[in-house]
Every structure is written in C-alpha cells, then in structure tokens.
Amino acid sequence: MLKKGSKLYSILTGTCPKCHEESMYMVKNSYILSKVFDMHEKCSHCGLKYKMEPSFFFGAMFVSYGLGVLLSIATFLMSHYGFHTNLKTSFVAIMLSLTCFMPIIMRISRNIWINIFIHYDKDWKEKI
Incomplete structure (x- = not known):
C-alpha cells in the first residue's frame, strides 16, 4: 500500500x-515553523524542479482548505458524538486540532498539489 511508486507514498513522506x-523539504520536521515552507530548488536525483513556475503552490491553499474542513468535521463528530461534549467544547476542540495539525496540513497540501501534476516515473534514471 505505502511503497515507492504510489502517489500516497509521495504525499505522506x-x-x-x-x-x-x-525529501522535497530542507527540514523534515514540519513543526519547525520557520522552515515549514523551505524546499529544495530541485531534486538532486532526477532533477525535477519543484517550483515549476512562480506561485505554483498557490493552488495548495485550496487543498489546505479542504483538508482543514475534513479535519474540522472529523473533530466535531468525534468530540460531539463520541465524547458527548456540548457545542462550545466541540468548537474549542476544532480550534485546537486545527492549530496543532496546521503545519502538517500545509505540507501535505503542497505534496498533494505537486502530485496532481507530476507522476512517478520508474524509468527516471534512463532519462538523465
């Protein structure tokens, strides 16, 4: 399931x-907030340029919004129906979960965005 050659592998790693x-990122830990967006210019193995055009990752903002909504819904359902909290406590749980997971959401949304346009090439070594 999570092996080289799959989109899910590239997105999650x-x-x-x-x-x-x-790794596309200079620092693997996404919780170092000053470095969360720092990416290599290109891949040192296959030469893929990550920022293909100016503002390429602007579209990742929309992916991030969707991931945030999904996380909010999951948090609400878990807190309100799973733990039987009131709406105010569920709202606080949503805010805490979004705050805690925002660096991960930002990175995953960039990973999803670039994986929409770039596909795995098993023969990349022959094309260098």
Whole structure:
C-alpha cells in the first residue's frame, strides 16, 4: 500500500513525486515553523524542479482548505458524538486540532498539489 511508486507514498513522506528518492523539504520536521515552507530548488536525483513556475503552490491553499474542513468535521463528530461534549467544547476542540495539525496540513497540501501534476516515473534514471 505505502511503497515507492504510489502517489500516497509521495504525499505522506514528502518525497520527490517523480523519483521518490529524496525529501522535497530542507527540514523534515514540519513543526519547525520557520522552515515549514523551505524546499529544495530541485531534486538532486532526477532533477525535477519543484517550483515549476512562480506561485505554483498557490493552488495548495485550496487543498489546505479542504483538508482543514475534513479535519474540522472529523473533530466535531468525534468530540460531539463520541465524547458527548456540548457545542462550545466541540468548537474549542476544532480550534485546537486545527492549530496543532496546521503545519502538517500545509505540507501535505503542497505534496498533494505537486502530485496532481507530476507522476512517478520508474524509468527516471534512463532519462538523465
């Protein structure tokens, strides 16, 4: 399920979508907030340029919104129906979960966005 060559592997690990050989990010820990967006210019293995055009990752903002909504719904359902909290406590739980998971959501949304346009190429070594 989670092996090289799958979109899910690249999205969850933050590796190059073309060769899956190295991380796109300079710092793997997404909770170092000053470095959360710092990416390599290109992959040192296959040469894929990550920022293909100016403002390429602007579209990741829309993916991030969707992931945030999904997390909010899941948090609400878990807190309100699972733990039988009132609406005010459920709202606080949503705010806490969004705050805690925002660095991860930002990275995953970028990973999803680039994986929409770039596909794994098992023969990338032959094309260098």
